[in-house]
Amino acid sequence: MSLNVGWIGCGRMGAAMAGRLLEAGFPLTAWNRTRSKAEALVPRGAAVADTIADLRGQDVVFTMVSTSADLTQVLLGEDGLLVAGENVPSVVVDCSTVSIEASAEVRAACEKRGVAFLAAPVSGNGKVAETGGLTLVASGPRATYDRVEALLAAIGKGVTYAGEGECARLVKIAHNLFLGVVTQSLAEITVLAEKGGVSRAAFLEFLNESVLGSVFTRYKTPAFVNLDYTPTFTPVLLRKDFDLGLAAARSLDVPMPLAAQTAQLVQASVGSGRIDEDFAILLDLQAAASGMVLESENADVTDGLGPAGE
Numbered sequence: 001m002s003l004n005v006g007w008i009g010c011g012r013m014g015a016a017m018a019g020r021l022l023e024a025g026f027p028l029t030a031w032n033r034t035r036s037k038a039e040a041l042v043p044r045g046a047a048v049a050d051t052i053a054d055l056r057g058q059d060v061v062f063t064m065v066s067t068s069a070d071l072t073q074v075l076l077g078e079d080g081l082l083v084a085g086e087n088v089p090s091v092v093v094d095c096s097t098v099s100i101e102a103s104a105e106v107r108a109a110c111e112k113r114g115v116a117f118l119a120a121p122v123s124g125n126g127k128v129a130e131t132g133g134l135t136l137v138a139s140g141p142r143a144t145y146d147r148v149e150a151l152l153a154a155i156g157k158g159v160t161y162a163g164e165g166e167c168a169r170l171v172k173i174a175h176n177l178f179l180g181v182v183t184q185s186l187a188e189i190t191v192l193a194e195k196g197g198v199s200r201a202a203f204l205e206f207l208n209e210s211v212l213g214s215v216f217t218r219y220k221t222p223a224f225v226n227l228d229y230t231p232t233f234t235p236v237l238l239r240k241d242f243d244l245g246l247a248a249a250r251s252l253d254v255p256m257p258l259a260a261q262t263a264q265l266v267q268a269s270v271g272s273g274r275i276d277e278d279f280a281i282l283l284d285l286q287a288a289a290s291g292m293v294l295e296s297e298n299a300d301v302t303d304g305l306g307p308a309g310e
Contacts, residue, residue, distance in 0.1 A: 003151065005029070006055030006089065007046075007062050008074050008081070009096075010037040012232075014064035016129035017095065017122070017155050019044055024154035031055060052079060056087040060148055063094045067240065068102035075106055082113050091144055093118045093151070095136070097176065099244050100166045107140070107166075116144040120152060120159075121172035125232035128219075131305055133157055139168035173248055176241035177259045179216075183279065184262045186217060187286040190224055195290055201225045201299040208304075218304030220280055227284075227296045229277040235269040238279045242266055 003026065007018045010032035021028050022044045031049040032038040038048045052074060055061050061081060065071050071094060075081050082088060092115055094106065103119050110117035118140040128134055134156030138145050145161050152159045162168045193203040204221045207213055222228055242263040249256045265282060274281050287294045 002027075003059040003148070004057075005060050005062065005151065006049070006058035007031070007064070008052065008055065009062075009064035009070075010041065011064070011066070012126035013122070013129055015041060016126045017064060017134070018046065018062075020129065020132060020155045021151060022046055026151065026154065029055060029058065052081050053085060055081060056085055056089060058089050060091045060093060060151065061089045062151075063092065063096060065096045066237070067096075068098040071096055071098050071102060071106060076109055082109055082115065088113050088115050091116045091118065091148055093120050093138075093148055095120050095122050095155075097121050097172050097241060097244075098169065100169045100173075100248065103166045103169050116141060116147075118144050118148060119166060119168040121168055122156065123172070123175055124156070127232065127303075127305060129155075133305065136160070137162050137168045137171045139163050139165060139171075170248060173241060173245045176238070177245040177256070177262075180238055180242060180266055180279075181258050181262045182216065183220065184265055184282050184286075186220065186224070187280075187283040190283065191286045191290050191292065194287075194294075195292060199297060199299075201297050201301055204301070215304060218302070220303075221301050222303050223278060223280040224283055225297050225299050225301050227294060229274075229281055231276060231278045233279050234275060234277070235266060235279045235281065236275050239263075239266050239270050 005021055005026050005028045007028055007030040010030055018028055018030055018041055029047040029049050030038040030041050031052055042048060049055050063071060063074060065074060076083060092110055107117045118138055120136050120138040122134045122136050124134040135158040136152050136156050137160045139162045162171050190200055190203060194200055204224060208218050245259060246263060269281055269285055284294060
């Protein structure tokens with residue numbers, strides 16, 4: 001079935017994801033608060049909406065925004081997608097990482113307007129999205145998932161249906177807690193090896209080829225080896241996800257001592273003022289705590305997504 005798609009949110013992630021749909025041949029109309037970011041998709045075949053209201057006639061509207069407040073604003077705020085007019089899209093799919101409570105609020109508002117709502121957060125960043133490597137987890141009515149599954153499959157390499165309601169939100173929040181804990185652990189062992197005389201490049205080459213190596217450790221290798229902290233995910237965004245995750249843990253009475261300690265280290269990275277860099281600066285903070293000042297090794301290493309040096 002051919003579906004006309006609307007897209008709200010054309011930041012690094014949103015633009016890359018929308019681009020995947022365009023490459024798959026789906027007609028897409030994009031809106032972004034900063035119009036130029038939506039216009040960047042025009043050469044790839046997108047149309048640009050002047051207002052969010054212009055998307056109300058689309059079959060499916062995706063949202064990819066930074067915070068729970070942003071999601072509420074674009075859907076329920078003044079001139080939001082669902083607040084006025086007779087036309088509404090059939091389905092809203094939100095791919096943002098937001099709180100379970102905000103997602104439930106939006107789902108209820110959609111139901112009042114007769115709009116099906118699917119939560120479909122993603123794992124990955126802009127570069128991963130561009131290469132088709134994202135994974136998605138979705139929750140909501142099964143019939144809604146079945147209707148838009150082809151769209152989700154075009155965005156990433158894998159889609160998991162987690163169940164009804166807000167299950168997908170908890171999955172993504174748990175994922176990002178693990179992301180932070182793993183990165184802090186990787187920073188600690190890398191600094192330990194270097195202080196003992198091993199280059200970061202050599203240590204991470206060994207790790208990546210071992211049973212403990214992963215897509216993620218390979219992806220972070222250039223940042224750790226060459227101290228390239230070009231942002232893919234900032235400390236502020238990671239802090240938000242730890243706040244969401246620890247709140248969920250409290251509500252479900254699940255102790256999370258490792259996550260709680262990591263949250264304090266993530267807060268320290270925010271407090272350092274380096275909020276526009278990648279959260280891989282956790283490596284620098286660990287080095288400083290170990291009495292070290294790191295220097296780039298200028299090594300030709302790969303992130304696993306492309307040739308070495310890219």
